[in-house]
Amino acid sequence: MFSPLIDQLINSLRHLPGVGPKSAQRMALHLLERDREGAQNLSEVLAKAVEHVHRCQQCRTLTEQALCNICSNARRNRKELCIVETPADVIAIETSAVFSGYYFVLLGRLSPIDGIGPKEIGMDVLASRFAEGEIEEVIIATNPTIEGEATAHYISERAKAQGIKVSRIAHGIPIGGELEYVDGGTLAHAISRRQEI
C-alpha cells in the first residue's frame, strides 16, 4: 500500500521478534517522519554488530572482543563454572550478584529433532575445559524444559566422568510467589523435591 521502499522497510522490521504488520508499519513511519537520525544510527550500529559480534573464545557468549568482559576478568572464581543456554541468562544471573565464577553459554540446548547435537552446543570446547582440571564445581542452569533437562543430564555425565562436582539450580515456588497462583507442574516438583529443615 505504501511506496515500494517503505513496504520493504515494513517487511524488514518484521524480522524483529514480537513485531507484527501493524507495529512494523508504526515503527517505519515513526522513524521516517520523526526520527531519521535514530534510523540512521540503528542502521549503522546493526551493520557494525553483524560484522563484529561473534562468540567469546572461552565461554561462547556474544561479544565483539576475543574474550568477553567476564572471561577477561582474572579476579573471578576459577573453580566454579555455570552453564547457561543464552547470553541473556548470563546477564540475568550477573544481575542477581550471587555467582562469582565463570560461565559457559551453550547458545541452545540438545535437540536431536532440530539437528542440535553436542557439537552445536560447543561440547568439545566445554569438555576441554573440564579436562583442564581447574574447575571444581559445575552449576547447570539450563531451562527446566525437556530439552534443557536432557542437556543438563548429558553435561553432568561428562563432568562427573572427569571427577567434577555437578549441581543443578533449584526449581520450585518463586520467592514472593503465592501457592494459589503457581502452576501444577511447578507445585508437584516443589513437593517431590521438598527438603528437610
Place this chain on the structure above:
Amino acid sequence: MFSPLIDQLINSLRHLPGVGPKSAQRMALHLLERDREGAQNLSEVLAKAVEHVHRCQQCRTLTEQALCNICSNARRNRKELCIVETPADVIAIETSAVFSGYYFVLLGRLSPIDGIGPKEIGMDVLASRFAEGEIEEVIIATNPTIEGEATAHYISERAKAQGIKVSRIAHGIPIGGELEYVDGGTLAHAISRRQEI
C-alpha cells in the same frame, strides 16, 4: 552489562516506538543469535529508506518517488481532496475503499505550543492547490482532538474563502460498537450531532 557494541545496539533499538529495554535486549540477541541475515537486510533497507524517502511533491505523504502512487494515478477524482494528518491515515482510508479522490497529508497538526504553525503543515502548498480551482470538495479527516479540530477549522476557513465546499468526516458511535462501552465524550458528541431520519 553486555559488550559495548551489543549495548549500543540495544540502545539504538530503543529508538523504535513501543520498545523498552527488555524488548530491545530480546531483539538484539534474537538478531545476533538467530537472524543475522535479517539484521543485515534491515540495516541496508533502513539506510536506503533514510536516504531516498522524502515527501510527495503534491500531497506530502512519504514516498521515494517524486509523486506518490496515488498522486501519479490520473484516473482518480480530481474534484475531491481528503486532508489527513499522517501517511498511515491515507492507508486506512484507502483500505476502506470509499474514497476515490486525492489526498493531502499535513504530517502533523496545528499546535502553536510545539511551534507547529501553518507553514509546518504545508498550508502554502495546500492553498495553492485550493487556488487552482479544480477542487470542488475538501473532506477534512484530521483526528478529533483539540489540535485536530483547530486544524480542521483553520483549513475549512481557507477553503471556503476560495468558494470550495468543505466537509468533515462523521464522528460518533463506531459501527458494530455497543453504547454501553462507548466513552462519555463520544456519546455526548453522538447525541448532540444526532440526525433526523
